[in-house]
Amino acid sequence: MTQINRLSKTPLYHQLYEILNGKIRHGEWKPGDMIPPESKLSEEFEVSRVTVRQVLDMLANEGFILRERGRGTFVTQPKVEQALMRIVSFTEDMNQRGILPGTRALETRLIPAPADIASELQVQPGEELALIVRLRLGDGEPMSLEESYLLHKTCPGILEQDIVSTPMRRLLDREYGIRWLRARQVIRAIPAPRHLARILGIQPNASLLFIERVSYSTTNTPTEFLRLYHRGDRYALYNELKG
């Protein structure tokens, strides 16, 4: 989509947001680039300047662009703060930290949903889940362990796919049309259980930054439950607060 459809029911600003956001995501506009001025965008897409500004304000609020009076509007460098704002892949996250990402799949199988996870996913206990456990490496050393529990009925047969080399997001989108709308998460500090300590190469009871996350697909349905065990000595989260 690179054109605005005035007959569509989706608002113009929504369509324009998708277009401009896409240009940034797909690298047509790269970090540091100046994007066309409001007046040009207004002409090109045949919408009022107010509507263009509405979209640019959204993109600026989300940190994708930086607006400078008198100079122009520029695409920003992605920051590590993103990890607490958006659902970013491990690969993106490591790139933003300047660390070389790596992955090893440890386990993939179907399981009946335990009560706690079923409750988070709003399904019955025993519902079939696809469990995918992956060890994440940073610069070749263990960084995190990821346990992903996917509602199997929404992505049947996913364990037969090429999970190792295809990014999970691409796989879910391409094969099942699943994209993430939003997620809720809880962040804790816990001591490493013995088996995780061994896998992560740390002492038992060393501290882990532990995140539990429920991700909602575009239909606003809880679809994935995720447990992230980050090594406390290697992984930190960053963010900015308002006053």
Next chain:
Amino acid sequence: MTQINRLSKTPLYHQLYEILNGKIRHGEWKPGDMIPPESKLSEEFEVSRVTVRQVLDMLANEGFILRERGRGTFVTQPKVEQALMRIVSFTEDMNQRGILPGTRALETRLIPAPADIASELQVQPGEELALIVRLRLGDGEPMSLEESYLLHKTCPGILEQDIVSTPMRRLLDREYGIRWLRARQVIRAIPAPRHLARILGIQPNASLLFIERVSYSTTNTPTEFLRLYHRGDRYALYNELKG
């Protein structure tokens, strides 16, 4: 301030934001209340509806109000997610979690700035800092330890004030005109050092959710360095991610 001054150089929407935000902060509009419709606000403050909407959109983005088409605009209940979005006091944070807050001052003295903190505050090592260490209690049990390092030249004599019973934010504002504009922070998981474990009533090497924060005052000057040691077994952070 409860009136818009059209001669002022500060934009109308900025003034209106302060007014409406103040009504929420000071409890004139309480959680659950419906606030006047855009048309009424537009009349009352004699600004266009577009300007009113600009302000309401800001407040909605920051989670203070919820807008419902056809129904109205309502003040929201503060959420625990706030702790990762705004600079909230320990008292506010505990109230939002439904926990009874308590505080014990452990130590207050002047110290020369160590190199690492001086660097964060962008001053010379040795610069005079006011150190305030407080134990935070939740429902009467130790919850967190806070080490606050304030640039003493911005708040001279603060250690002679009534630090125990007056909230720090109120004290800084009232006596020194210091308010927080924004802050940057880093979140880690660390094992509890022996002396902290004893104070917090946990085992040595139990996990702590450890936060280091630099707060900037309204002049955008780094003014406080804060270390928060939260008990991992009692304190968690919550937030929502976009897709």
Next chain:
DNA sequence: TAGTGGTCTAGACCACAAA
């Protein structure tokens, strides 16, 4: 001086909720 983003307006029409 030219070009950029920032602020502000009046007015129109639409979609949705509740009475």
Next chain:
DNA sequence: TTGTGGTCTAGACCACTAA
């Protein structure tokens, strides 16, 4: 049917940056 917020417009003037 009434009142609410949602979308969209054309046009004006201002403040800042860079040439």
